[in-house]
Amino acid sequence: MGSPMLVLAAILSLFIGLSLGLLGGGGSILTLPILVYVLHVEPKTAIAMSLFVVGVTSASGVIAHARAGRVRVRTGLIFGLAGMAGAFAGGRVAQFIPATALLVAFALVMLTAAAAMMRGRRASSAAPPREPSLARSLAIGVSVGVVAGLVGAGGGFLIVPALALFAGLAMPEAVGTSLLVIALQSFAGFAGHAGHVQLDWMLTAVITGAAIVGGLAGARLARHVSPDALRRGFAWLVLAMAVFLLGKQIPAAALSVALTYLPLFLVAAALVLFVLLLVRLRAGAPKESRAR
Numbered sequence: 541m542g543s544p545m546l547v548l549a550a551i552l553s554l555f556i557g558l559s560l561g562l563l564g565g566g567g568s569i570l571t572l573p574i575l576v577y578v579l580h581v582e583p584k585t586a587i588a589m590s591l592f593v594v595g596v597t598s599a600s601g602v603i604a605h606a607r608a609g610r611v612r613v614r615t616g617l618i619f620g621l622a623g624m625a626g627a628f629a630g631g632r633v634a635q636f637i638p639a640t641a642l643l644v645a646f647a648l649v650m651l652t653a654a655a656a657m658m659r660g661r662r663a664s665s666a667a668p669p670r671e672p673s674l675a676r677s678l679a680i681g682v683s684v685g686v687v688a689g690l691v692g693a694g695g696g697f698l699i700v701p702a703l704a705l706f707a708g709l710a711m712p713e714a715v716g717t718s719l720l721v722i723a724l725q726s727f728a729g730f731a732g733h734a735g736h737v738q739l740d741w742m743l744t745a746v747i748t749g750a751a752i753v754g755g756l757a758g759a760r761l762a763r764h765v766s767p768d769a770l771r772r773g774f775a776w777l778v779l780a781m782a783v784f785l786l787g788k789q790i791p792a793a794a795l796s797v798a799l800t801y802l803p804l805f806l807v808a809a810a811l812v813l814f815v816l817l818l819v820r821l822r823a824g825a826p827k828e829s830r831a832r
Contacts, residue, residue: 546746549579553750556593560751561601561758562765564700564715565722567594567751568688569650569778573785576643579743583639587691588733589744591631595726597751598719604759605716615707616720618674619681619699623725626685631732634690644789646691649698650782654775656701677707681721688722689729715762 552574559566568590575586605611634642684698699721703714 545579546743549574549743550746550750552578553593553747554754554757556747557597557601557751557754557756558758558761559754560594560597560719560722561604561755561760562715562762563758564718565653565698566778567597567722569653569781571747571751572646573781575747577788581740581743583643584634584733585737585739587634587642588631588730588737589739589747591627591689591726591730591733592739592744593748593751595723595730596748597755598723598726600752601719601755601759602716602723604756605719605762608716608759608763610712610716610762611720612703612707612709612713612717613720615677615703615709616717617724618677619684619703619707619717620721620724622678622681623685623688623699623721624728626682626687627689627725627729628685628732630686630689630691631729632689634733635736637690640789642691643785647782647785647789649687649691650778650785653698654779654782656698658772658775659701681725684721685725685728688725689732712762 552570556567556570556574559570571590571593572586575581575589576583581589602611606613637645680702684702687698699718700711700714703709703717703721704711707714707717709717
């Protein structure tokens with residue numbers, strides 16, 4: 541790969557690190573499209589590279605967050621060890637699934653991540669902190685790990701809401717702790733992929749080095765940026781990238797059919813939202829008005 545492309549890869553990788561440092565996730569959501577569509581890396585190789593880059597970058601970010609007291613080591617290790625098992629299994633299964641199917645699955649994970657981020661404030665303002673049961677932590681960790689290992693993504697933006705909702709962590713702690721989980725399961729997922737892909741180590745090293753720099757900068761900026769505003773803005777970015785990925789992978793014929801029925805879907809969705817609004821207004825009406 542020529543020098544201009546390596547420079548471009550380094551510049552784009554700074555945003556990968558910034559995302560991880562600020563949000564505790566999003567590294568793979570940016571890394572995979574950059575590798576596949578900008579640097580033209582074969583999809584399965586890109587997934588393995590993504591896991592390596594995100595794993596190393598997250599590990600370096602953990603140190604910066606830990607110094608600021610934003611890492612819950614015990615909770616992170618429980619989620620992380622369970623995630624490692626799931627990520628390794630996902631990485632091994634990935635070799636039997638077509639690359640197009642993996643990219644479509646990746647886009648669907650991105651849509652899920654966007655929805656989770658848009659609802660982030662509701663989750664983060666949840667009830668009093670509570671320690672999750674071991675069984676629940678293991679189940680969540682394995683589930684998130686399988687997704688991360690299978691498609692090279694889904695770690696941080698699924699882990700952060702899980703830590704905030706089920707472990708009762710404040711959002712800054714959820715972000716810092718998620719990096720520990722991501723590092724563990726990314727390395728496990730990479731181990732699952734490593735046996736059946738060949739990596740360009742020069743490109744991998746350039747991307748990883750630049751992402752580490754971005755990650756350290758993101759960790760420093762995290763205390764000065766509103767997590768809710770940043771997460772909401774990034775959710776729209778993730779949503780746009782997911783639509784782009786689906787558009788690239790869905791056959792033109794299927795897309796034509798989808799566009800044909802889009803107006804009908806929008807009308808149905810509008811009706812459903814209207815009914816839900818009426819129900820909500822009815823439920824919120826004062827008892828006296830309802831009695832009349």
